[in-house]
Amino acid sequence: MDFNPKKKTSNLILLAASFVIVSLILWNTNSFFRKFKEEERLKMEIWATAQSELLQSSEEADLGNLHVKIFQNNTSTPMILVNKDGSIKVNNMPETELLDTAYLNHKIKKFQGENKPISIDYRGEHLATLYYGNSEVLNKLKYYPIALLLIIFLFGAVIFFFFKTNKASEQNKLWAGMAKETAHQIGTPLSSLLGWNELLKSENISPAITNEIEKDISRLETITDRFSKIGSSPKLDEYDLVEETKSAFEYLKHRSSKLIQFSFESKVDHLPVLLNRSLYNWTIENLVKNGIDAMRGKGSISLEIVPEGNFVNVLITDTGHGIPKSDFQSIFNPGVTSKKRGWGLGLSLVKRIVEEYHKGKIKVLSSGKAGTIMQISLKIKS
Structure with missing residues (x-):
């Protein structure tokens, strides 16, 4: 049973609206990119025309201010001009690389991939070929959608975690x-x-x-004492973990079906741990009851205490139907239960008691058709 009703319609509407907004932003950005690229192409064609006039002009001819202004205005687009005699002229590129033939050939191939080369002709005669790349502004604009999507994703993640918390x-x-x-x-x-x-x-x-x-x-x-402690910080005192665990385990043993076999084992006789006795016993009883329910009143359940360094592991094993691996984490979420009746709060409270109140850990150690092993880890008092 899910503790909170799902608002599927609202979520779908919100998802669809977000998809439309992102699509419009990307479409608008792409349109702007293509228009900017077309304008840059037109600028290069004008530059090529001016270059054609320049190549056909005599050294003594008066070129006028128009050609000069066209050449001077192009300060952002990198270009390589290959004349018909094989000579190369570059513009808006590092001068240190001009003599490196391999570098220039690499750039020509790159420019060919970015933009179609412009052939400079005059009266049917081929004079040169202009290779040009994207300007710095165009390159930055190309990555704008990616940056925008990343920002939207991060913003959505922040909103999601805020509402979840x-x-x-x-x-x-x-x-x-x-x-x-x-x-x-x-x-x-x-x-x-x-x-x-x-x-x-x-x-x-x-x-x-x-x-x-x-x-x-x-x-x-x-x-009553257990319920009154929920929502407040319980007091922890030093208790013998072995004795407290066995006491809670034995209590359920004497009140359960004779068809269930109980087994208790501890690697040590005494183990001092800071506990809230009432809440810890509740935890053990809850996990044992869950195991009994999983076995449907018939099977065997065992509890084992195993010290490990500065920690002690309490293992509760049942021979029930098991838990899918995909649910190992979600079973501790409020409202999650496989029972037809129940609020799905038991394991959520157990997790809170173990991890928040006792600063320990609880997890599904393993589960399958043969049964399930739940593990509680608590720090041993030094």
């Missing part, structure tokens, strides 16, 4: 409020149950009955 914060406040309200609501009937149990003791009811009632009342008090 904001949404997660709102959900955390909601769950914390629900948990505290649940603890408050349980408190009233719990006080009443305590009173009724004392009354039953005075009526000479069998101690076995009142003792069991006291156990259930104690259990309700533990649950």
